[in-house]
Amino acid sequence: MSGFFKRVFICAVGATLILPFLIVAGVSVNVESNIAFPPTELSTRWYAVLLTESDWLIPIRNSLLIAVFAAFLSVTIALAANYVLWRLKSGFGKVIFALGIGPFMLPPIIIAMGASVFWAEIGMYGRVEATVISHGVFFVTLPLVVIARGFAALSDDVIEASRTMGATAWQTFAKVIFPLVLPYVITGYALVAIISVNEYLISYMISGFAVETLPIRIFNNVRYGYTPVVASAAMGFAVLTIGVLLILSLFTDLLKLLGGAQD
Amino acid sequence: MSRLSLDQIEMTFGTFQALKGVSLEIASGEFICLLGGSGCGKTTLLRIIAGLATQSSGALMLEGTDLSSIPCHRRSVGMVFQSLALFPHLNVAQNIAYGLEVRGVAKNIRLRKAEDLLDTVGLSGLGDRAVSALSGGQRQRVAIARALAIEPALFLMDEPFSALDAGLREHLQIEVKKLQQKLGVTTIFVTHDQNEAMSIADRIVILNEGRIEQAGTPTEVYARPATRFVAEFMGTNNVFGAEFAGGEVVMDGVTLGKPSEAMAKLTGRHVMAVRPEYLQLSKPTDASTGLVGTVNFVRLLGASIETEVSVGDRSFVHTMISDRAPEFAVGDRAAIDFDLAHAWVIPS
Amino acid sequence: MNRPLIPHLIGLYPLVMMCLFFLGPLAFMVVVSFYERDPLGFYNVAFVWDNYAKFFSSFYYTLSMRSLWSASLGAVLVVLLAFPAMYIIVDMSRRWQLFWVILLLSLMCLSEVVIGFAWVILMSESAGIPRFLGWLGLWEDPRSLSPSFGAMLIGLVSLGFSLVALMFYPQMAGRDRSIEEAALTLGTPPARVFTKVILPNFRPAIISSTVTMFVYFLGVFVMPTMLGRPQDWNMTVIITDKAVGDANMPLGAALSVIMLVFTLLIIGTLLAASRKRGKA
Numbered sequence: 020m021s022g023f024f025k026r027v028f029i030c031a032v033g034a035t036l037i038l039p040f041l042i043v044a045g046v047s048v049n050v051e052s053n054i055a056f057p058p059t060e061l062s063t064r065w066y067a068v069l070l071t072e073s074d075w076l077i078p079i080r081n082s083l084l085i086a087v088f089a090a091f092l093s094v095t096i097a098l099a100a101n102y103v104l105w106r107l108k109s110g111f112g113k114v115i116f117a118l119g120i121g122p123f124m125l126p127p128i129i130i131a132m133g134a135s136v137f138w139a140e141i142g143m144y145g146r147v148e149a150t151v152i153s154h155g156v157f158f159v160t161l162p163l164v165v166i167a168r169g170f171a172a173l174s175d176d177v178i179e180a181s182r183t184m185g186a187t188a189w190q191t192f193a194k195v196i197f198p199l200v201l202p203y204v205i206t207g208y209a210l211v212a213i214i215s216v217n218e219y220l221i222s223y224m225i226s227g228f229a230v231e232t233l234p235i236r237i238f239n240n241v242r243y244g245y246t247p248v249v250a251s252a253a254m255g256f257a258v259l260t261i262g263v264l265l266i267l268s269l270f271t272d273l274l275k276l277l278g279g280a281q282d
Numbered sequence: 283m284s285r286l287s288l289d290q291i292e293m294t295f296g297t298f299q300a301l302k303g304v305s306l307e308i309a310s311g312e313f314i315c316l317l318g319g320s321g322c323g324k325t326t327l328l329r330i331i332a333g334l335a336t337q338s339s340g341a342l343m344l345e346g347t348d349l350s351s352i353p354c355h356r357r358s359v360g361m362v363f364q365s366l367a368l369f370p371h372l373n374v375a376q377n378i379a380y381g382l383e384v385r386g387v388a389k390n391i392r393l394r395k396a397e398d399l400l401d402t403v404g405l406s407g408l409g410d411r412a413v414s415a416l417s418g419g420q421r422q423r424v425a426i427a428r429a430l431a432i433e434p435a436l437f438l439m440d441e442p443f444s445a446l447d448a449g450l451r452e453h454l455q456i457e458v459k460k461l462q463q464k465l466g467v468t469t470i471f472v473t474h475d476q477n478e479a480m481s482i483a484d485r486i487v488i489l490n491e492g493r494i495e496q497a498g499t500p501t502e503v504y505a506r507p508a509t510r511f512v513a514e515f516m517g518t519n520n521v522f523g524a525e526f527a528g529g530e531v532v533m534d535g536v537t538l539g540k541p542s543e544a545m546a547k548l549t550g551r552h553v554m555a556v557r558p559e560y561l562q563l564s565k566p567t568d569a570s571t572g573l574v575g576t577v578n579f580v581r582l583l584g585a586s587i588e589t590e591v592s593v594g595d596r597s598f599v600h601t602m603i604s605d606r607a608p609e610f611a612v613g614d615r616a617a618i619d620f621d622l623a624h625a626w627v628i629p630s
Numbered sequence: 631m632n633r634p635l636i637p638h639l640i641g642l643y644p645l646v647m648m649c650l651f652f653l654g655p656l657a658f659m660v661v662v663s664f665y666e667r668d669p670l671g672f673y674n675v676a677f678v679w680d681n682y683a684k685f686f687s688s689f690y691y692t693l694s695m696r697s698l699w700s701a702s703l704g705a706v707l708v709v710l711l712a713f714p715a716m717y718i719i720v721d722m723s724r725r726w727q728l729f730w731v732i733l734l735l736s737l738m739c740l741s742e743v744v745i746g747f748a749w750v751i752l753m754s755e756s757a758g759i760p761r762f763l764g765w766l767g768l769w770e771d772p773r774s775l776s777p778s779f780g781a782m783l784i785g786l787v788s789l790g791f792s793l794v795a796l797m798f799y800p801q802m803a804g805r806d807r808s809i810e811e812a813a814l815t816l817g818t819p820p821a822r823v824f825t826k827v828i829l830p831n832f833r834p835a836i837i838s839s840t841v842t843m844f845v846y847f848l849g850v851f852v853m854p855t856m857l858g859r860p861q862d863w864n865m866t867v868i869i870t871d872k873a874v875g876d877a878n879m880p881l882g883a884a885l886s887v888i889m890l891v892f893t894l895l896i897i898g899t900l901l902a903a904s905r906k907r908g909k910a
Contacts, residue, residue, distance in 0.1 A: 029718045032711065033730075036737060036788065039748030046757055056757035096644045103641035115641055118648040124842075124897055125890065126849020128866040129656070132886040136662045136879055137655035139672055156651040159644075188636065210739065217741035220851045224874060234743040241747050241856060250751070253744045261736045273731050274724070278800025334811050354814040367812035371830040381816035384826070432816060 047250035065251040078236040082216045085150050090212035092155030097162035105170045123160035130157055131224040138225055145229035150222050154215045162207025169203030202271045209267050213260050285310040285468050291340035293326055300326045302492040311466045315483035323492040324472045332438055333357045360429030361438040366421055368413045374424055375409030381432035399427040419450050437469040455482050476516050488512050513555040520556045520598050542623045553628045560624040561600040566617040573618040577610045591616050663884035673880050681884035697864035701847035704786035709840045712794040720803040737792035742852035749785050782858035790843050797839050841900050845893050
C-alpha cells in the first residue's frame, strides 16, 4: 500500500467514525425544536432541559447509581479471581477465570434473556439491585483481563522479597500487591462504569419499565418522536465517556495497557 | 575492482546524525565485520546497504552500478536478521525456498535447492518441521540457508548470534566462516563483540559515533590501532601519553628507555599503547628507577593471570600465562618494564 | 499448611457470584423454555416442547437466515476495514496512536443507542447527508436514508469497528517488523508484502475476530430497530419483542436457548480448530 492511499483510507475511516457525532453536536446546540443541521442559531436550551427536567434527571441518576455500584462489584470479583489464579496457578483459578470470560463470548441478548427470567422468578424483576448485580457480573470480563495484565507484571521475586522481610500474606497483599495492581484496578473500574452507563439491552430486559436508565430514555425518545434534547443527552454521553478515558490516560499508559507498547 | 563501494554515506534522523561521511571499499568475496558499540551506526549502515533504509546523502555502488535507485527487493541481498525473522506460517523448507518462490522458480527446483541448503547447514531431513519446533541454533541455520538460497550478491548479517550462549555462538562463528569461504560470497557482518569480529573477519571496520575509526585486518586493528578509541575498544590495552625528546621517551618524569628506530624521529607528546602481555613485572629493588607501583587487583582468567598495578594516578594491566601461581598479591610493590619495540604510537 | 486454603476461600466469592448470577440465569432460562405461557402473568410450570416447535416454521426460518446473513456480512465488512486500519495506525507516532486508541475506546464504550441515534441523524433528510447532497444539488429530491438494510449495516460496522480494531491492536503493534523486511530482502515487491507475509501470519487472529463479530452481531438489538426496517430485524429483536412486548417469556427463552446452542457450537468449532492448528 502506498503512503498516499494509506493516508486517504485512514482519514476516511476516522472521519466516518467521528462525523455522526459532529452532526449530533450541531443539532444539540440548535435553537429550533425540530432536528436540523446546520444550526440556524446557537442555544444551550436543550442542555438546560436535560439538566432540569425530571424526565431526564431521574434516568441520569439511575444510570450513574447503577454504574457506581456495578463497577465496584465487578472489580471485586475480578480482583479476587485474579488473585486466586495468580496464587494457585492451577485448575481452580483457571475455572474461575474462564467463567469470567464467558459473558463476553455470548451475544448480550442471551444473557439479558436469562437475567430477565431469573430476576422475574425470584421476584426482583424491576428492581434496581437486579440491574446492578447483573451489570456487575456480566461486565466482569473487562476488569478481569485488565487486572490480569497487572498480575502478569508482578514477579514472584517481589512477593518473596516481602516475605523474607517478615510480612504476612495479608500485609504482602495490602502493601505490595495491591498498590502494584491499583492502576489496573482503577482502569477496570472506569471501564465497567462507562459501559454500564451506556448499556441498553440488559437494563431494558431486567427492569426497563420500572428503572429507566439514560440509554432506555434516549431509545424510547428516538423511537417515539424526538426533540433535540436527545442530541444533547447523546453529546453528554460522548463527552463524559471521552472525558473519563482522557483522565485515565493521564494516570495510566493506555497504549501499554492495551498491549501495544513498543520499546 | 571492488565489489561494493560506499562513498561519503551520511544518515540523519531528525537532528541526530547516525552516519557521518562513511566511505569504504569492499572486495569481492571479502568477509567484513562492522564493529562498534550500540548507537555507533553499524546497523544503520547495514540497512542502507540492504536497501531497508535510504541514506541522506552519499553514493552506494555495487560493481559499478549505482544502488541508490534500486529498491530493496531487487538488490539481491541475503540478510540474516537479529530476530532471525523466519516466517512463522511456513515450514523450514518453505522458508528457505521463499526467495526462489517470489522469483518464480518452479516448485520442484526450489524444493531441491532447499534440500541442498539444508544439507549444507547440517539440517538434513528437517524440511517439513514447523519453524517453532526448532532449537535456537537450528533456527539460526535456517535463517542463514534462507538468505543464501537466492545466491545473493551480498550476504548481510545483523548481530545474528547475540541471543545464543557462548558455546553455540563460537560453534556457529566457525561454521559461518567455513561456509563463506566455501561459497566465496561477499559478506558483511555486524557485531558489537570484538572477539567475534577478530575470529571471523577478513577485515574489521570499527565505527564510533557514525564515523569509521579504522578499517583493517584483525592483526592491524589489534596491533596497530589507528586511534585511541580503537586501542581501547579492541580488548584490554595500556594507553598513555608520553614525551619524545632527545632520543628518549619520558612519561610522568620516568624514562621508559630508548625508542625503537621507527620512533626515533618523533618529537613532542604522543599517545602510546602497549598490550598487557608485553609488560613484565618484577619485585622492585632499592635501585629501581623505572615505573614502580602497587598491585591493587589480581584475577585468574583460566589461561592467564591479570594483574593491575597503579602508578600514581595511572593504572597498568599486565597479563601472563597462568602456568604458576600468581607472584604478586594485592598490596605488593611491583616494578613495570616493557620493551619499546612492542609499544605502538597512535598516529595523531 | 493453610496457605492453599485461603486462596481457595477467596476463590469462592467469584465462583459463587458467577455461578449464581451468570450460569444460574442461563440454566433457569433453559428450564423456562419448557414452561407454558400464562397470558395473565409470566408463565406456568410445565414441560412442553411447544416453544421449540414454533421455531420450526417458515417465519423463523426466514428470520434465522436473515439474522445469519446480516451478522456474517457485517462481520466480514468490519474486519475488512479494521484490519488494514490497525495496520496503518500502529505505525503512527505515539501521539496519534493515543488519539486513535482513545477514539476507539470511546466508541467501544459508547452506547449502541447513542451511536445508532447519531447515524439516524446523519442519514435523516432534515440534518444529514441527504440534506447536504440536496444543498450541493447532487440529489434533486433528498430522502432519509434510514431505515434501510444499508443503514443497519453501517450501524453494525460502526458499532463493531472499535472492538475488532482494539482486538488486533496488541498483536499488530507487537509484531516483529523484521519479518516484513526479510520478505523484502528476499525479493518480495513492497506491494505484495501485505498479502504474502502479513495476512497469512494474522490468519488465526482474522478468523477468530470475524467469528467473534459474527456472534456479537447476532445479538444486537438497537441497530436493527433504530436503523433497519421491520423486514431487516434479526432474531434478537424478535426475542425481545416476544419476551417483553408480548410477555411470552417461555418462547423468548426457547429462542434464546437455540441461539445459545448455536453460539456454543461456533465457539467450540473455533477452539477445536485452533487447538488442531496448535498441534500441527
